[in-house]
Amino acid sequence: MPNILIIGACGQIGTELTVALRDRYGKDAVIASDIREGNEELMQAGPFEILDATDSAAIEKIVEKHQITDVYLMAAMLSAVAEKHPLKAWDLNMNSLLHVLNLARDKKIEKVFWPSSIAVFGPTTPKDHTPQRTIMEPTTVYGISKQAGERWCEYYFNKYGVDVRSIRYPGLISYKTLPGGGTTDYAVDIYHKALTDGQYTSFLDQGTYLPMMYMDDAIHATISIMDADREAVKIRSSYNLSGMSFAPEDMEVSIQKHIPDFKLDYNPDFRQDIADTWPNSVDDSAAQEDWGWSSKIALDEMTEIMLTNLKSYYKKESL
Ligand SMILES: NC(=O)c1ccc[n+]([C@@H]2O[C@H](COP(=O)([O-])OP(=O)(O)OC[C@H]3O[C@@H](n4cnc5c(N)ncnc54)[C@H](O)[C@@H]3O)[C@@H](O)[C@H]2O)c1
Numbered sequence: 001m002p003n004i005l006i007i008g009a010c011g012q013i014g015t016e017l018t019v020a021l022r023d024r025y026g027k028d029a030v031i032a033s034d035i036r037e038g039n040e041e042l043m044q045a046g047p048f049e050i051l052d053a054t055d056s057a058a059i060e061k062i063v064e065k066h067q068i069t070d071v072y073l074m075a076a077m078l079s080a081v082a083e084k085h086p087l088k089a090w091d092l093n094m095n096s097l098l099h100v101l102n103l104a105r106d107k108k109i110e111k112v113f114w115p116s117s118i119a120v121f122g123p124t125t126p127k128d129h130t131p132q133r134t135i136m137e138p139t140t141v142y143g144i145s146k147q148a149g150e151r152w153c154e155y156y157f158n159k160y161g162v163d164v165r166s167i168r169y170p171g172l173i174s175y176k177t178l179p180g181g182g183t184t185d186y187a188v189d190i191y192h193k194a195l196t197d198g199q200y201t202s203f204l205d206q207g208t209y210l211p212m213m214y215m216d217d218a219i220h221a222t223i224s225i226m227d228a229d230r231e232a233v234k235i236r237s238s239y240n241l242s243g244m245s246f247a248p249e250d251m252e253v254s255i256q257k258h259i260p261d262f263k264l265d266y267n268p269d270f271r272q273d274i275a276d277t278w279p280n281s282v283d284d285s286a287a288q289e290d291w292g293w294s295s296k297i298a299l300d301e302m303t304e305i306m307l308t309n310l311k312s313y314y315k316k317e318s319l
Pocket residue numbers: 007008009010011012013014033034035036051052053054073074075076077078092115116117118168169170171172173178179180181182184
């Protein structure tokens with residue numbers, strides 16, 4: 001049985017990952033940590049530590065205190081925010097990873113999960129069904145940090161036998177926690193605004209297709225790759241992972257099936273330039289073959305889940 005530390009547990013993914021891992025291993029086997037406190041559900045559901053991912057001594061102390069075996073490193077600065085603070089983003093995204101990899105190299109922990117992103121690709125990458133191995137010339141600081149991170153993961157595996165596992169998450173959509181400043185955040189905002197305002201102005205333009213995924217699929221993939229036999233995880237940089245691919249107008253049609261008067265217009269900003277460098281869709285056959293990945297949730301099903309849950313959230317809010 002692993003003893004798990006999640007670093008960056010209060011974010012969009014960490015919040016749901018913490019719940020899923022606690023359901024699986026019991027609340028006391030999963031230590032949530034972040035530089036700030038999270039929502040009430042997370043804070044009350046089990047052990048929590050305030051932890052700065054850039055402080056290697058502090059991470060080591062918590063690892064020793066709780067006899068941690070597996071670390072899930074979710075702390076990072078995301079794409080849109082990172083463009084505003086490039087060196088801070090590099091510092092957080094790189095140093096946190098190296099601290100955790102060093103703990104694994106020194107055999108203080110056994111297994112590491114670290115998420116990469118579709119941001120590792122760039123404008124010279126083939127856009128449709130982007131292969132696992134292809135041209136990678138990212139032009140955002142976030143993408144550069146993720147690509148460098150992938151190289152470090154593979155290096156630590158080859159050189160020191162570190163058991164590090166990674167997925168290139170697409171844009172993730174969920175209703176429990178707000179997204180943390182990425183380029184695909186519009187795909188969450190749109191559901192909130194559909195319910196509160198009946199209309200949404202998208203910061204990405206019509207025709208902007210991006211790889212996307214509903215959060216349950218992403219959590220399932222994360223747990224699956226960590227559960228897989230060591231030998232099954234053949235790629236130690238990071239795996240492509242595909243859920244669905246859609247543009248804002250596809251979301252409009254999907255939402256109108258529930259809210260017929262919903263209106264979408266467009267006012268693209270700097271995030272359009274980022275989105276334009278990313279793939280439309282990715283080929284995840286390596287993840288399917290190596291550790292049995294398959295996605296389950298498509299756009300219309302996701303729309304139904306999002307609108308149903310957000311509707312009850314706003315109803316409670318207004319009481
Ligand atoms: N959400 C997505 O769509 C998406 C897509 C691709 C990859 N990813 C990757 O998944 C990981 C988690 O993403 P997320 O969407 O949950 O991000 P998020 O921004 O929602 O959460 C990140 C968390 O890290 C915490 N954090 C920031 N600085 C910290 C520090 N110094 N020490 C400790 N904690 C710190 C924040 O407080 C926050 O709770 C990141 O590596 C991100 O790059 C996310």
